[in-house]
Amino acid sequence: MAGVLNRKSNFLFVHVPKTAGKSVEAMLLDLPGSAGVDLSYAEKARGQYATTSYLERRLTRLSAIEKWTGADRHSGRKQAMWAQLYKFCFVRHPVDRAISAYRYCMRNSGDSSYRQPFGQSLPAGLSFAEFIRLPRGYNYEVMNHFQIPQSEYIRCADTAMDFVGKFENLDEDIAAVAEILKLPLPQLERKNVSATDQNEIVPTAADLDLIAQCFAEDFAQFGYRTE
Template structure:
């Protein structure tokens, strides 16, 4: 097996299938931010670092009686079709060295989608892992949306009694086409099947945001 193939296999799945989350803790301000890759994590993290220069970055799963459960816990999600395009533009064809030594680098979008379709999307690399596997299934106080980031960051700030003005912008792509332009009907259907749990839990369709019934809708007034 080549080095590139071996690296790709490690990206595709994790042997330990227990839930593992990436989260930022600030005991000074009383919050736990669950980071979902490709959902403005750099911008939100930069804002939080301005509030608390020494947050704690953790990976794992808090125990049921961990004191973290008493803090304000939140995360952000994004339309899964849009998130996948963002990942491809940044990690696959972008200038970053991420995935440089794997067969993924430089793939056309349709080939990239068909490649990750063979992966375990609940345990694979976090940039394409299902968002439902990156956020706890229950216990979150607020789930915001990338699609109205500033307004939802303001809601988080209001709950914490913190300023929300001037959210830093990091790793953004202002000149890209709408994500719809990257899909054929067949490819959109495939991604819909691959990320059906995200679409259902967070209220997304290929067209955009579903009108009701999602977890984000139920937590927005929190």
């Protein structure tokens, strides 16, 4: 998981994978005072993506943020600085996110230079139904872009979000954040878009039931319907 910190404009953006986060990151990084942070690098380096503790430990517990504020962000001035940050993120309907993650992971599965070797490579021709049923920890990219619930990424930030926008209302919600923070944000340029295939992916009833079960917290917390 990545993010953008800005002390000048006093915000933290938490990037939830497959919610247009790369596009938002690129836009925010152009602002004076912005710095990008990778909040999961330590876990990737140690291979903890392949263990249950990867989820239980809430990723890095914002170790990158601690470097920014100092070793102990819970002390005095640093705690106040942390509390004053405007924290926001974007989420997406779990079914649409699963389809986007599938296309993204399959598109990059044959690229040996793409963040390898964090787990087994995805076999060619893997179907969507097979993808969403891969065992947890099979591959870092699958974990990062699909298996970890969006609500988990927000919890890993160890703080409440001031604003949770929706991918479905991306332009309007970004405009709302820009107004709150008084930021001169340009038109959003979409990046890392998973191109639609000629063969449309239509999840089966069993697929939808599985996604609803695995991401029940996301459906409930973010107000998405399971139908």
